[in-house]
Amino acid sequence: MTDTPSTRTAQPGGPVSTGAPVVAMRGISMEFPGVKALQDVDFRLFPGEVHALMGENGAGKSTLIKVLTGVYTATAGTTQLQGGQVAFSGPAEAQAAGVSTVYQEVNLCPNLSVAENILLGREPRRFGSIDMAATRTRAEELLGRMGLTIDPGSILAEHPIAIQQLVAIARAVAVDAQVLILDEPTSSLDQDEVAELFRIMRHLRDEGVAILFVSHFLEQVYEIADRMTVLRNGRLVGEHLTKDLSRLQLVSAMIGRELGVLEEVERLAADASDEAGGTPVLEATGLGRRGSIAPFDLRIGAGEVVGLAGLLGSGRTELARLLFGADRADSGVVRVAGREVHLRTPRSAISAGIAFCSEDRKGEGILGDLSIRDNLVLAMQAARGWARPIPKRTKDELVEKWMTALDIRPNNPDALVGKLSGGNQQKVLLARWLVTQPKLLILDEPTRGIDIGAKAQIQKLVTELAAEGMAVVYISAELEEVARLAHRVVVLKDRSKVAELDGSASVDDIMHLIATSDSEQVAS
């Protein structure tokens, strides 16, 4: 079969994508029991281009990638690599054929060292023995390329998710691949890290590598991508050159309608910020934990959104975990609504009206083998105790309400959460806590990996909840998001609180603060 560009909406053009595609997928369909994840999708990838695969959560992006790399066997359709028909039986074969992939969830071995995770399966050897010194040097070199200076001998699990993500990327770019696939590699990265990654991607592209890139950050896509393919509900919507498609067009292609919510969020946030202040829902004095975060004071009023900003490893998550009793504080006092509480366990925090969405969705959030319904009611059920099951009627109503409110797909409460797309898992997690009607909601990276429509939805929800009087702690690596939503921003640096800014603070202010305290540190 020959390529038939006449049916395409966008012709290959410009400096990139001359010649034949490296990857050409035709008529790909993929069915899971009860879900048609992909229906007759065509996709092609040219050498020397960065190609963004766009679509909402659950659109089928990751599935298409997994079909390409042989993780799944498509129900129908064909894949060609360099013009030759391929059907990989698994990632190992795909890798051997020059397709290097970073999958969406960090897929590394937490028990092994960073160096091993990068080089596993291709360690330098001498006389049949792995050459440890060479492995280490090689790993250091690859990490250096990513701008990372961590110890290659350290165990992967000791590092935060963002570092793990970078390690996964380092592994993928360590080989001379002709195709590099990056499924949401930037979801937990800082600006600087993203910049570093893009530098590498551009470099590889210029060397002729074909790069497939998935991200929900439109700015990133417009910055790096030459071309994009848009999926919606498992169907192909179109293929376009980036320069031919405005953001608005892209968004409406992705969600199939105009996006009105975004502007609404801006307005709501502005409204809500006027109501800031009031009785403190939570007041922490001198709260801290050795080796985790230095003692800090924090006051959160009803209806207030407090943002936590800081670089990776600055202690954002650690602070949140103390407030939730997930880790036990070894100093300080917490008062909820004026009364002192002892947050020994999450359970005690929950009964004090605190809720916490962990950033580690897979490890600390969802229960993959349970249905959406069970996941949704779990926290509420746990709080009621086992002997008082939630009546079926109430349960159905709650599930129905929140599944609709957050637009969780597939719209089937019996679907197993482990099989949902990443974004939808996040929504289920959020809904689990909203069901309990907490007084204080702690959200750690709630919009990571979430598509822009849903992101806007969640941001809107946060402002609405705040307007109704809920106190919210909002953690995000995206400073814009924090600056936009928060009435107050707490800046963290090196595991201690360094400043508190009011709602008028801009991204630049926060950045400046992080930077200056940095230089202070260096100076001292």
Next chain:
Amino acid sequence: MTTTTPTKRTVPALSRLPGIPGRVLPVIATFVLFVLLFGAGSVRYEGFTSGQVFANLFIDNAFLIVLAVGMTFVILTGGIDLSVGAVVALSTMVAAAALRAGLPAPVVILLVLAIGTGLGVLMGLVIHHFELQPFIVTLAGMFMARGLCFVIGVESISIKDPFFRALATGTIELPGGVVITWSVVIALAIVAAAVWVLHRTRFGRTIYAIGGSESSATLMGLPVGRVKVAAYAISGLCAAVAGLLFSVYMLSGYGLHAVGMELDAIASVVIGGTLLSGGVGYVLGSLLGVLVLGVIQTLISFQGTLSSWWTKIAIGTLLLLFIVMQRLFMRRTP
């Protein structure tokens, strides 16, 4: 059911002592406690502190050491092998029967090794390709191996082969008058080989990777299937070797040999600090684990006059003491 939702491994959050990586702590704990246990024996009983008592730990447990090495491979992948005790029995039975039938010793040895490895491969293939749970498949393997013993014969068969007899009686004298057997040499050689394989080959690192996260290992493009099957093959091979050592030790083949020995092997591995969930542990830890069990046995034999039930209770109590102390030791280190 379990394969599609990899949950995050809870690698014990051990911080480090200066210079010691957190994950060797359990091995060190085992070592320290082993020394304490041995010391306690020395204080309590006369003649406990001789080099020969120590050497006897190896002599009497050579087969268990080999078994524990094989088990370590399997447990590191996150699996388990319950068949090993039965494979030991089968090996003794096959060896005894074949020798009685007049086959030359080298052929018998090869035959036994082939049977053990073959069973391991078979179980590994079933586990990997049909995604059945290792516990069940190897439990069935255990029934199968024991059953085959009885198919060969229900009586104990003694071994008269000169080579086996020579191995059984042959000793090596170490400086200091301490005597060990060839079994000990074989067992320690296997330990050394296993350490090398696990730490210095891609195959070995893949074993760890699979234990860390099988789905990740697959997505990383590692040959998960082959390595997993190989782990069970190694366990089968080790069980066969252990069976040969055991036939040398007992100079007989019997279907009721080594009943429950799989649990001893698993206990040794776990005592040595290996996590049953896979991905974390060391062969040397397993060796220490065997020695701990050995010391417990030795303590009891030195005590002498225990009835069989007090022996059981004592073993249980010492085991308990040990794991609780190990646990507390690891908790306290900040």
Next chain:
Amino acid sequence: MSTVQTAGAAGVLERVRGSRLLWPLVALVALIAANAARNPGFLSIRLQDGHLYGSLVDILKNGAPTLLIALGMTLVIATRGIDLSVGAVAAIAGAVTCTTIVGSSDPTSPAAALTGIGLALALCLVLGLWNGFLVSLLGIQPIIATLVLMTAGRGIAMLITDGQIITVRNDFYREIGAGFLLFPISILIALAALVAVALVTRRTALGLLIESVGINPEASRLAGLRSRTIIWTVYVFAALCAGVAGLMISSNVSAADANSAGLWIEMDAILAVVIGGSSLAGGKYSLSGTLVGALIIQTLTTTVYSMGIAPEVTLVFKALVVIAVCLLQAPKVRERFRRRRRSQDPTSPSSPSTSGSLAPEEDSPAPTAHEPAGDAASDSKQKVAQS
């Protein structure tokens, strides 16, 4: 109306087909059928003096202890644990009861039996608390934590009986394991326990909580579950089940044999749970599966005797049946079956073979079904281009 009915019937059929219990059930029926073919009297059940007699009844009676222990084991396994000590606990329960009865002032009185039973169960409770303490509070791996009691427990039982087999003559006590209320009392007890557990775990939220602890303990903790308490509780329950099972075993023969009572019953119980479709990795469990699993194990044992299979090959036979049942019920195997059926069906699109790797020369013809679908897709692309 008839169409509705057929649709309903088809639905049930579909459900049965999709159920993981199907193949274990088939295996059970096949085993029974094989027995019946060999020995026509196998299926017959007689009523005599208000008792039911027959091989099937024997299976129920002898399977009761395994079922009960498997019941406790199901919940332990659902929390990602395992309990190897149940056999030893069963032996202890029998030993305590029998020695108490023998040592009482009137060894034939119900009061003596009740005292013994009470003491035995109280001790089992303590043993369960002990296991739970090691696992949930000290965080010791379940297999090794319960191995302690597995080893020491038999010693304790022998200590209690002084290494003797203790026989008792107590009609009240005999009833538990050997008595009949039309059906064997032992199976009635076991089934009652099963139903009670089913009601308690499925009508309340306990089942959900147990499953979530088994699936991911840390995520469950962060959702506010009392993971520790739940884990602790299931070990206590398992020990109690084992205790009652031990009473049945010893009561059936009116004796306590510390050495062999309940020997290897933990393996049978684990087998029953797994054959019933629960995963040893924790999470979802199936009580009805455990019931079927326990019946299969017992039928298998009975078959071996009733069909006169040589004792030498008993274990081989058992191994083969276990593997066969597990294979039939494995999702992976069933998926392959489905695939094969589908690929034989000419109307459905065939999936690309998974075997081939790079095959550049091969010019595989696209399935004809693709062309029209491809047009539709390009249509939709055209539409977007206009927007």
